[in-house]
Amino acid sequence: MHFKTIKVTPLIPAIGAEIDGVDLGQALSETTFAEIKAALHRYLVLFFHDQQLSHEAHMALASRIGEMEVHEVFMPLPGHPEISVLEHDAEHPPISDSWHTDVSYREKPSLASVLYARSIPPLGGDTLWLSTYAAYDELSPSMQQFLSGLSAVHDFLKAYGSYFLKQEGGKERYRRAQEETPPVEHPVIVTHPVTGRNLLYVNPTFTSHIVGLSPLESNAVLSMLFTHLLKPEFQVRFKWKVNDLAMWDNRATQHYATGDYYPEYRRMHRITVGGDRPAFRPT
Numbered sequence: 225m226h227f228k229t230i231k232v233t234p235l236i237p238a239i240g241a242e243i244d245g246v247d248l249g250q251a252l253s254e255t256t257f258a259e260i261k262a263a264l265h266r267y268l269v270l271f272f273h274d275q276q277l278s279h280e281a282h283m284a285l286a287s288r289i290g291e292m293e294v295h296e297v298f299m300p301l302p303g304h305p306e307i308s309v310l311e312h313d314a315e316h317p318p319i320s321d322s323w324h325t326d327v328s329y330r331e332k333p334s335l336a337s338v339l340y341a342r343s344i345p346p347l348g349g350d351t352l353w354l355s356t357y358a359a360y361d362e363l364s365p366s367m368q369q370f371l372s373g374l375s376a377v378h379d380f381l382k383a384y385g386s387y388f389l390k391q392e393g394g395k396e397r398y399r400r401a402q403e404e405t406p407p408v409e410h411p412v413i414v415t416h417p418v419t420g421r422n423l424l425y426v427n428p429t430f431t432s433h434i435v436g437l438s439p440l441e442s443n444a445v446l447s448m449l450f451t452h453l454l455k456p457e458f459q460v461r462f463k464w465k466v467n468d469l470a471m472w473d474n475r476a477t478q479h480y481a482t483g484d485y486y487p488e489y490r491r492m493h494r495i496t497v498g499g500d501r502p503a504f505r506p507t
Contacts, residue, residue, distance in 0.1 A: 229256040232263050239355040240460030241267035248275045248285055269353045269472035279304050286338045290497035310492040318483030324429035326474050329380040331408050334474045335499030341468045348485035353477050354458040356423040374412040378430045380405040411504040423476050
């Protein structure tokens with residue numbers, strides 16, 4: 225793939241690229257933004273170094289990808305509810321240190337996220353991403369065929385239920401979540417609506433079980449898939465610096481924010497962009 229307005233440096237064959245030659249704090253030309261989107265679909269997660277972004281510039285960038293969303297749990301930035309503040313220290317331990325696809329518990333999960341580093345601890349705090357394309361491609365044809373007819377349940381409270389119950393007023397918040405964010409079903413194998421490639425769409429944070437299988441069968445299949453997803457060849461690891469920005473295709477990736485910096489301070493600003501309902505389209 226040839227790019228004219230940006231410099232793209234792939235990191236590993238499966239996923240990840242660094243992007244240079246662009247200032248995200250300024251309005252991007254249609255050509256430059258089109259190349260960034262093309263790189264995003266090809267490399268799944270893009271890393272931009274030393275970007276000076278105001279809140280407005282952060283939102284302007286994300287809004288060109290799609291409609292910005294407000295997260296159900298994370299604290300919003302005052303005056304900018306679309307920007308989630310991911311802030312952790314000794315009193316607020318990290319809670320995203322597990323593999324997940326953002327908001328897969330929604331009927332229409334996010335299509336992309338844009339994460340900006342505001343304060344980074346002296347050591348640790350890396351984020352890892354994996355390609356669910358690569359994970360699907362390395363399944364045997366027989367397993368691909370078996371999984372293509374299945375759906376799995378994604379449950380908001382599987383991840384956040386115990387977190388709510390530990391807080392003041394948590395029982396009421398838990399009850400509201402049961403009503404407002406009930407479990408949803410998505411295909412185990414999803415076809416990306418832009419690239420047409422199939423991907424593996426289960427994650428250990430939100431996926432509770434596979435529909436139509438017994439608990440023993442469901443647990444066995446999910447355990448195998450979760451182990452399969454951890455193959456290092458599917459993963460890229462990013463060491464943050466202040467003012468770095470990552471943009472990723474949330475439909476074709478999972479990520480893991482390491483919590484090894486605890487109790488040090490870390491602050492990130494994230495915007496998620498709304499997507500569509502995951503679907504499997506047989507060829």
